[in-house]
Amino acid sequence: MINAYAAFESGGELRPYEYEPVELTAEEVDIQVEHCGICHSDLSMINNEWGASQYPLVPGHEVVGVITAVGDNVADITVGQRVGLGWHSDYCFSCGSCDDDDHNLCASAQGTIVGRHGGFADKVRVHYQSVVALPEGIAPASAGPLFCGGITVFNPLVQYDIKPGQHVAVIGIGGLGHLALQFLRAWGCEVTAFTSSDSKQAEALALGAHHTINSTDKQAVKQAARRFDLILSTVNVSLSWNSYVEALKPKGRLHFVGATLEPLNISAFGLISAQRSISGSPVGSPATIKQMLAFAAEHKIAPQIESFSFDRVNDAIQHLADGKARYRVVLHR
Amino acid sequence: MINAYAAFESGGELRPYEYEPVELTAEEVDIQVEHCGICHSDLSMINNEWGASQYPLVPGHEVVGVITAVGDNVADITVGQRVGLGWHSDYCFSCGSCDDDDHNLCASAQGTIVGRHGGFADKVRVHYQSVVALPEGIAPASAGPLFCGGITVFNPLVQYDIKPGQHVAVIGIGGLGHLALQFLRAWGCEVTAFTSSDSKQAEALALGAHHTINSTDKQAVKQAARRFDLILSTVNVSLSWNSYVEALKPKGRLHFVGATLEPLNISAFGLISAQRSISGSPVGSPATIKQMLAFAAEHKIAPQIESFSFDRVNDAIQHLADGKARYRVVLHR
Numbered sequence: 303m304i305n306a307y308a309a310f311e312s313g314g315e316l317r318p319y320e321y322e323p324v325e326l327t328a329e330e331v332d333i334q335v336e337h338c339g340i341c342h343s344d345l346s347m348i349n350n351e352w353g354a355s356q357y358p359l360v361p362g363h364e365v366v367g368v369i370t371a372v373g374d375n376v377a378d379i380t381v382g383q384r385v386g387l388g389w390h391s392d393y394c395f396s397c398g399s400c401d402d403d404d405h406n407l408c409a410s411a412q413g414t415i416v417g418r419h420g421g422f423a424d425k426v427r428v429h430y431q432s433v434v435a436l437p438e439g440i441a442p443a444s445a446g447p448l449f450c451g452g453i454t455v456f457n458p459l460v461q462y463d464i465k466p467g468q469h470v471a472v473i474g475i476g477g478l479g480h481l482a483l484q485f486l487r488a489w490g491c492e493v494t495a496f497t498s499s500d501s502k503q504a505e506a507l508a509l510g511a512h513h514t515i516n517s518t519d520k521q522a523v524k525q526a527a528r529r530f531d532l533i534l535s536t537v538n539v540s541l542s543w544n545s546y547v548e549a550l551k552p553k554g555r556l557h558f559v560g561a562t563l564e565p566l567n568i569s570a571f572g573l574i575s576a577q578r579s580i581s582g583s584p585v586g587s588p589a590t591i592k593q594m595l596a597f598a599a600e601h602k603i604a605p606q607i608e609s610f611s612f613d614r615v616n617d618a619i620q621h622l623a624d625g626k627a628r629y630r631v632v633l634h635r
Numbered sequence: 636m637i638n639a640y641a642a643f644e645s646g647g648e649l650r651p652y653e654y655e656p657v658e659l660t661a662e663e664v665d666i667q668v669e670h671c672g673i674c675h676s677d678l679s680m681i682n683n684e685w686g687a688s689q690y691p692l693v694p695g696h697e698v699v700g701v702i703t704a705v706g707d708n709v710a711d712i713t714v715g716q717r718v719g720l721g722w723h724s725d726y727c728f729s730c731g732s733c734d735d736d737d738h739n740l741c742a743s744a745q746g747t748i749v750g751r752h753g754g755f756a757d758k759v760r761v762h763y764q765s766v767v768a769l770p771e772g773i774a775p776a777s778a779g780p781l782f783c784g785g786i787t788v789f790n791p792l793v794q795y796d797i798k799p800g801q802h803v804a805v806i807g808i809g810g811l812g813h814l815a816l817q818f819l820r821a822w823g824c825e826v827t828a829f830t831s832s833d834s835k836q837a838e839a840l841a842l843g844a845h846h847t848i849n850s851t852d853k854q855a856v857k858q859a860a861r862r863f864d865l866i867l868s869t870v871n872v873s874l875s876w877n878s879y880v881e882a883l884k885p886k887g888r889l890h891f892v893g894a895t896l897e898p899l900n901i902s903a904f905g906l907i908s909a910q911r912s913i914s915g916s917p918v919g920s921p922a923t924i925k926q927m928l929a930f931a932a933e934h935k936i937a938p939q940i941e942s943f944s945f946d947r948v949n950d951a952i953q954h955l956a957d958g959k960a961r962y963r964v965v966l967h968r
Contacts, residue, residue, distance in 0.1 A: 399885050407885035407909055409861070461910065528742070552732050552740035555912075558903045565900035570891045573915030576740055577794065579888075580913055582906030 306423030307615050308358035312350040316615050319358050321419060323427045331379055331430045332371040333387060338421040338612075339364030339446035339605075340622050340631045342477065342538075343389070347415050348619070354416050362421030363389050363414040364446035364632075366436065376430040384436045386595075387421065388449035389413060389585045391428035405431075405587045406457075422615060422633065434591045439599035447477065447605035447630040448598060450585060454559045455482035456594040457586035458534060459489055462555060466490025469530045473517060473546070474537035475502045475509070478559060480606060480629040482534055483509040485594075488601035494530070496523075517541060523549060528576070536560045547572040547580070558582035607632045639756030640948050641691035645683040649948050652691050654752060656760045664712055664763045665704040666720060671754040671945075672697030672779035672938075673955050673964045675810070675871075676722070680748050681952070687749050695754030696722050696747040697779035697965075699769065709763040717769045719928075720754065721782035722747060722918045724761035738764075738920045739790075755948060755966065767924045772932035780810065780938040780963040781931060783918060787892045788815035789927040790919035791867060792822055795888060799823025802863045806850055806879070807870035808835045808842070811892060813939060813962040815867055816842040818927075821934035827863070829856075850874060856882060861909070869893040880905040880913070891915035940965045 308319035326332065344361035346352060365387040369379055379385065393400055394410040405411065414420045414428065436445060455478050464470065471494040472482045479495070486493045487510030495506035496517040503514040515522050520542065526549040533546055538560045546556050547568065558566075559582065568580060586594070598604065606629045610618035615633060622631050641652035659665065677694035679685060698720040702712055712718065726733055727743040738744060747753045747761065769778060788811050797803065804827040805815045812828070819826045820843030828839035829850040836847040848855050853875065859882040866879055871893045879889050880901065891899075892915065901913060919927070931937065939962045943951035948966060955964050 404885060404910075409885075409909075552737060552742075558907055561903045561907055565902055567898035568901055568913070569898055570894045570915055573913070574891055574894055574917055575915075576742075577737075577916040578914065580901070580906070581911065582903055582908075583910040584907055 304419070304423050304425045306360040306419060307612065308360045309348045310358050312355065312357075313348065316361075316422065316619070319360065326371055326373055326427060328373040328375040329429050329431075330373045330427055331369050331376055331433060333365060333367040333385060333426050333428070333433065334370045335365055335367040335421050335424055335426060336635060337366040337443055337446050338362040338633045339450065340618055340633065341447070341450045342622070343450070344415065345619065345623055356417055359415065360419035360422055361415050362423065363387070364450045365421035365426060366442045366446045370425070372430065379430045379433060379435070384442060385433040386436055386445055386449045387414060387426065387428055387433050388453060388591065391418060391432045393429070393431065395431070403587055403589050406585050422612070431588060434588055434595065437595050437599050440595055441604060443609065443634065444604045444607045444632065446632050447481070447607065448594065449591065451477045451630060452481045452598070452605065453586040453591050453594055454478055454584070455534060455536065456485050456597070457590050458532070458557050458559070458583055459485065460586070460590055460593065461583060462532065462557070464489065464491065464532055467492065468532065469494070469551070471496055471530045471533045471549070472511075473533060473535040473541070474560060475499070475506045476536065477627065477630045478536035480509050481603070482536065483511050484603045485597070486510065488597070488603060520545065528552070530554055532557060534559060538562055540564045543567065544569050544572055547578055550576070550578045552576040553578065555579045555581060605630045609634055611635070637752070637756050637758045639693040639752060640945065641693045642681045643691050645688065645690075646681065649694075649755065649952070652693065659704055659706050659760060661706040661708040662762050662764075663706045663760050664702050664709055664766060666698060666700040666718060666759050666761070666766065667703045668698055668700040668754050668757055668759060669968060670699040670776055670779050671695040671966045672783065673951055673966065674780070674783045675955070676783070677748065678952065678956055689750055692748065693752035693755055694748050695756065696720070697783045698754035698759060699775045699779045703758070705763065712763045712766060712768070717775060718766040719769055719778055719782045720747060720759065720761055720766050721786060721924065724751060724765045726762070726764065728764075736920055736922050739918050755945070764921060767921055767928065770928050770932050773928055774937060776942065776967065777937050777940045777965065779965050780814070780940065781927065782924065784810045784963060785814045785931070785938065786919040786924050786927055787811055787917070788867060788869065789818050789930070790923050791865070791890050791892070791916055792818065793919070793923050793926065794916060795865065795890070797822065797824065797865055800825065801865065802827070802884070804829055804863045804866045804882070805844075806866060806868040806874070807893060808832070808839050809869065810960065810963045811869035813842050814936070815869065816844050817936045818930070819843065821930070821936060853878065861885070863887055865890060867892060871895055873897045876900065877902050877905055880911055883909070883911045885909040886911065888912045888914060938963045942967050944968070
């Protein structure tokens with residue numbers, strides 16, 4: 303029996319929920335959950351914002367825990383090992399994306415909390431290739447958010463072969479942005495933080511930014527013309543995107559990891575005149591998660607978290623929903 | 636004295652115009668114009684659509700001719716050599732883009748017909764590094780359009796490292812698109828033509844497309860989901876761009892070389908879900924023009940042209956403006 307917390311209807315409070323998992327297959331492992339981050343997408347799923355929620359819904363896809371069982375065909379993962387689990391918990395392993403080690407782009411990839419039960423529980427059962435071992439130097443208590451928020455901002459650096467010395471900006475200094483600043487600084491980039499919050503400017507500098515620009519100051523954004531190789535947007539509000547396109551160098555890229563629901567009203571001329579791109583990406587593949595963890599351990603990069611015990615899960619959710627998290631909320635036993 | 640044809644006001648008919656060029660500098664060459672293509676951007680400049688026109692305005696930036704004079708510091712280009720000239724006729728040679736051999740992205744690059752007089756003339760005087768020698772196997776009479784229309788669609792294949800076997804689609808089969816289909820077929824790609832014109836479907840197949848899709852058939856576009864590595868849009872009308880984004884494979888790119896004035900209403904989710912990009916580019920650098928000419932010569936790729944003598948320049952312009960060109964109009968002596 304698995305003891306979990308579930309929402310029983312859209313927007314509902316979480317309540318204790320017990321369920322019997324289906325039998326462990328040869329490729330599955332059990333993780334005894336020690337810590338689980340709360341991500342904005344947990345809120346979106348609880349509230350059925352994407353129309354993909356099934357109730358009872360057990361949220362939680364930033365899991366850190368210990369392996370307690372492994373199926374017969376499981377390789378590399380052993381009982382007693384401490385691992386993490388992110389947004390995906392299974393892949394098809396046969397499509398072009400899986401063949402290319404881009405499992406995160408597999409059209410049949412299974413979301414850990416989409417039609418399955420997630421990590422707000424004492425145990426979660428998933429495909430062994432979706433879990434990644436925690437290396438030495440990564441603190442289990444704060445590692446959870448690396449597996450969704452962290453990999454989401456780290457992955458573009460790998461995908462687009464960002465080089466030390468390049469000029470990179472981050473829009474939005476929150477759960478994702480505060481990790482992006484740390485990664486970029488350690489990656490050797492010249493780092494600028496765009497934030498609408500004056501109070502976050504000093505924090506952004508402390509997290510690794512060399513410069514800050516107020517994202518609501520249109521003149522300041524304009525003055526940054528042709529300055530950045532990459533701008534990473536972590537926000538879910540609409541900004542004057544064409545000003546940010548103009549802030550890109552020739553061949554620069556405005557990359558979205560935060561999704562605004564409103565369409566991006568991009569001028570084709572801004573792209574054409576200087577061979578610029580706009581793009582987006584979801585989380586990363588298990589291989590890139592592994593690379594991120596090694597990099598984070600080497601450079602002592604960690605999520606800044608606020609910790610709540612599992613029995614205060616509803617308080618923790620409310621804290622995040624109120625926009626008060628500095629910067630990421632994690633549940634612990 | 637240079638004998639040219641000029642527009643004397645926005646939208647005006649072209650009339651004979653004589654002007655005395657400023658003295659030949661050490662880095663300049665004179666080209667005796669033999670052929671000059673007419674591009675849609677000549678029309679845009681005649682009509683001052685971009686607010687950058689100065690009158691008298693001598694259009695023409697798809698020039699083929701023979702070198703008749705070279706400045707003291709000119710290297711590699713000699714009197715008597717047959718060359719071509721495109722959209723740019725000078726660069727700064729000192730910015731990051733010029734340093735990287737991306738002269739076409741130089742913010743100070745000079746347009747051949749922007750504040751200078753172009754190729755609707757018996758002679759044009761330009762920086763020697765903006766001209767490229769015509770190789771054996773390229774017919775001078777039809778080569779002009781390669782220097783603007785041709786390089787505009789060839790350049791993305793180089794910039795984005797498109798591989799033989801990749802699935803590439805072209806939206807719009809006109810001056811640019813008919814060259815794109817030829818290049819892509821010879822490049823070894825699996826080629827699809829999106830066209831709104833039923834009459835052009837057979838022509839698209841003859842030009843190199845393996846498949847055609849009616850671009851106005853929303854259902855057909857939808858059925859192409861996750862099919863293309865690259866979609867090249869050559870049109871200047873607004874289409875349902877999000878359907879074309881969905882027609883991209885993971886990591887695919889929707890690339891604009893034709894510019895719609897209306898904003899591109901792109902959904903961030905379509906980009907994020909499969910790490911897709913949208914982008915744009917102008918013409919190519921002289922180095923890429925040289926590469927294109929060698930490839931065109933090797934694969935017998937040539938613009939399909941309709942030829943008018945220079946004294947019928949206004950008829951030629953009207954033919955293009957009426958949308959009747961199949962596929963590119965070239966003036967000859």
